Amino acid sequence: MRDRKCRVFLLSGFLGSGKTTLLGHLLKNPPKGETLAVLMNEFGRIGVDGDVVRKSGLQVVEVNRGSIFCACAKGDFLRALRTIHREYRPTILLIEASGVADTRDMKRDLDLPHLGRFFELQGNLCVVDGEHFLDWADLFQAVSRQVEAASLIVLNKVDRTPPEDLPGLLAHLRERNPDAPILQTSFGRVPWDSLLLGEPTGTGADPLPSDEEWEAFIDQRLRDETGHLAPPDAFYPQSILWEGDARAFREILTALPEDLVRGKGYFRTPEGWTLFDLVRGNPPSYAPFPQEKEDGAPNLAAFIRREDRPQEIPRLLAKAGLRLKGIRN
Numbered sequence: 001m002r003d004r005k006c007r008v009f010l011l012s013g014f015l016g017s018g019k020t021t022l023l024g025h026l027l028k029n030p031p032k033g034e035t036l037a038v039l040m041n042e043f044g045r046i047g048v049d050g051d052v053v054r055k056s057g058l059q060v061v062e063v064n065r066g067s068i069f070c071a072c073a074k075g076d077f078l079r080a081l082r083t084i085h086r087e088y089r090p091t092i093l094l095i096e097a098s099g100v101a102d103t104r105d106m107k108r109d110l111d112l113p114h115l116g117r118f119f120e121l122q123g124n125l126c127v128v129d130g131e132h133f134l135d136w137a138d139l140f141q142a143v144s145r146q147v148e149a150a151s152l153i154v155l156n157k158v159d160r161t162p163p164e165d166l167p168g169l170l171a172h173l174r175e176r177n178p179d180a181p182i183l184q185t186s187f188g189r190v191p192w193d194s195l196l197l198g199e200p201t202g203t204g205a206d207p208l209p210s211d212e213e214w215e216a217f218i219d220q221r222l223r224d225e226t227g228h229l230a231p232p233d234a235f236y237p238q239s240i241l242w243e244g245d246a247r248a249f250r251e252i253l254t255a256l257p258e259d260l261v262r263g264k265g266y267f268r269t270p271e272g273w274t275l276f277d278l279v280r281g282n283p284p285s286y287a288p289f290p291q292e293k294e295d296g297a298p299n300l301a302a303f304i305r306r307e308d309r310p311q312e313i314p315r316l317l318a319k320a321g322l323r324l325k326g327i328r329n
């Protein structure tokens with residue numbers, strides 16, 4: 001089984017749609033006989049989701065600081081694929097794309113000679129936030145482009161979608177993508193049977209190119225201007241490492257700037273670590289974060305905004321008496 005091509009599944013979907021929750025569900029119920037690896041792509045400079053899904057025995061590779069479909073992170077993405085094949089040899093690779101990405105060229109990348117010998121894209125799952133999709137599709141181009149590129153549309157959060165909105169939502173999705181099946185669910189519950197519909201077409205047993213050959217391939221790919229899809233909307237990420245009172249931080253999360261689209265991260269409380277999650281239009285949510293951290297590890301907050309005002313949120317934290325340990329824009 002290790003000599004067959006690695007089956008690749010891309011998890012796409014706009015910010016806060018539930019990609020990481022879906023990924024966590026798949027990882028809790030791995031198919032028998034398969035070896036899984038995960039490649040996480042986050043738009044900000046410091047990732048959060050890699051810590052969320054990482055567990056003993058699971059290989060997680062992170063590519064941050066931009067979209068893997070854009071020149072800003074494409075080279076890191078291609079190097080990560082080589083590392084995954086050389087060191088981990090999974091039979092299934094799950095790639096979680098940045099929520100702001102234009103995901104239309106993954107198949108083109110994986111069909112290139114250096115990649116197509118080892119990897120085969122078998123599915124592009126687009127996770128749709130049923131609660132917010134109709135509003136966000138009018139505001140952000142990425143929302144519709146991700147749906148258009150999907151081979152399976154996962155309509156998530158149907159438990160929070162008003163029943164009267166569902167027919168119009170389904171019609172809108174079908175207009176954007178006439179062919180992809182639509183799976184309705186909540187909490188990212190997608191069975192592996194919906195993904196594993198066929199075996200790879202090749203063995204994947206070819207020898208891996210040398211470091212020099214791979215770097216030459218990456219350089220050639222980066223020079224090809226047709227091989228990059230920049231995020232279609234303007235967003236500004238910011239990651240903040242901080243220390244201080246968790247109660248003060250919770251208060252800040254209820255009074256953030258109106259242009260905020262997404263927020264997530266984790267912080268320490270007397271009871272342990274806590275995850276926070278914030279999607280535009282909703283109050284923040286919290287959950288236990290059973291992750292071991294070194295003593296003295298700082299808290300992390302990652303935000304994505306529509307406006308480029310990098311000093312605004314750090315000032316809110318400092319004004320509340322929180323100590324800033326690092327800022328990455």
